Amino acid sequence: MTPEVEAAFAAIRAECGAESITRVERMLEPGGGERHPLQKRARWIMPGLSPTPWHDPYAYAELAPVVHGLEAGHGAIKEELNSAWERRREDFSDYEHYLTRQEDWQALYLFRGGGLVEQSAVTAPTAYRLVKDLAVDTEKICPLLECHFSTLLPGAVIEPHCDLWNFSINLHLAVDIPDGCSLTVAGRTRSWEEGKCLLFDYSFEHEARNLGNRPRTCLLIDLWHPETTPPERRALVALITEIRRLMGE
Structure with missing residues (x-):
């Protein structure tokens, strides 16, 4: 660890x-502890978090207000998203995953780089307001990551991969879902139900497909894993921020 992280x-x-961030420190030890075989390609696995690929989005008291609020706002969110796709296509960009960039995977960002993307308050006002009120202001969003509309064009495939870590968790609001779309996490495939949320641990290997005839859009939010604690979250932000600084990101 650098002096900044140690401090x-x-x-x-x-x-x-003294024991408040033991699990974070154990994550940094050589070998990093045991992990599920389908998490092997994740960079960091914090020990002590339930190794569960699919989570019940309604099961956590911390996250339930986010889930219910987004689902209640689905109608307006979809209407505004479709209008933006037709009239403000320049606000969308190729999604730049840490592993790759895909032209058939488009993104409209609401939260990025540790803060809200103010331009999206005009493009997608309902989603912006709900994300701000329910996830950002309440500090449920993981500030190390992002929130965006994720649009897969017809025929698009996101190949199997693991994301970086297990201490945040990915919430999907199914905004506009054609037939022929699927999400597979740790070998178990599900389909989105429009207007409903899915919640999964993306440190497990996962993939997505749009075999339909029109774009598939979900609103994705990277939330803190509900089994992490406030001290651990502070430590993780300090750690990853310093790592990114050293890497020139």
Whole structure:
């Protein structure tokens, strides 16, 4: 660890207790502890979090208000999204995953780089307001990642991959879903139900397909894993921010 990370960790331990970030520190040990075979390609696995690929989006008291709020706003969110797709296509861009960039995977960002994307308040006002009120202002969003509309064009395939870590979790609001779309996580395939949310741990190998005849759009939000604690979240932000600084990101 760098002196900056060591200082941040020491401050958290002093405020929250000596054992408050033990799981984060164990994650950094050589080998990083045991992990599920389908998490092998994730970079970091924090020990002690349930190794569950698919989660019930309504099961966590912390996340339930986000889920219910987004589902209640689905009608307006879809209407505004479709209008933006037709009239403000320049606001969408090729999605730049840390592994690749895909022209048939388009993104409209609401939260990125640690803050809200203010332009999207005009493009997608209902989604922007709900994400701000339910996830950003309540600090349920993982500030290390993002929230965006994810649009897969017809025929698009996201190949099997693991994302970086398990201490955040991915929530999908199914905004506009044609027939022929699927999401597979750890070998189990599901379809989106328009207007409903799916929740999964993307440190497990996963893939998505749009075999339909029109674009498939979900609103994706990277939330803190509900089994992480506030001190751990502080430590993880300090750690990943310093790693990104050293890597020139």
